[in-house]
Amino acid sequence: MTPITSTTEVTPVAAAMEVAAAEKMLCDMAYVLKLTRRVKAEMSAEKAPEKAIIARTWERVLEA
Template identity: 85%
Template sequence: MTPITNTTEVSPVAAAMEVAAAEKMLRDMAYVLKLARRVKAEMSAEQAPEKAIVARAWERALVA
């Protein structure tokens, strides 16, 4: 039996185009992840409860 092999030759230009496309995709993904990180930080900052400034118990009684 003769083994079946399909060897496709890729030109250097086609290989370079594939590499360029992969690099562009990776840059786009890095940008999306950076934006997602920024949005997550903004959302968590909005959800953080603000701490009330309370000095002493007897001062709270006078204010209330």
């Protein structure tokens, strides 16, 4: 029996195009990660500490 596999030859130009596409994709992903970190840092810096609500709702009603 003969094996049912076929190998395809990749030309150097096609291989270079695949490498270039992969490099562009990795650069895009790095850019998105950088923006994500920046946005996260801005969001965490903008958060003001919230005042803790000590009295329960029914206690506030009694005070008013």
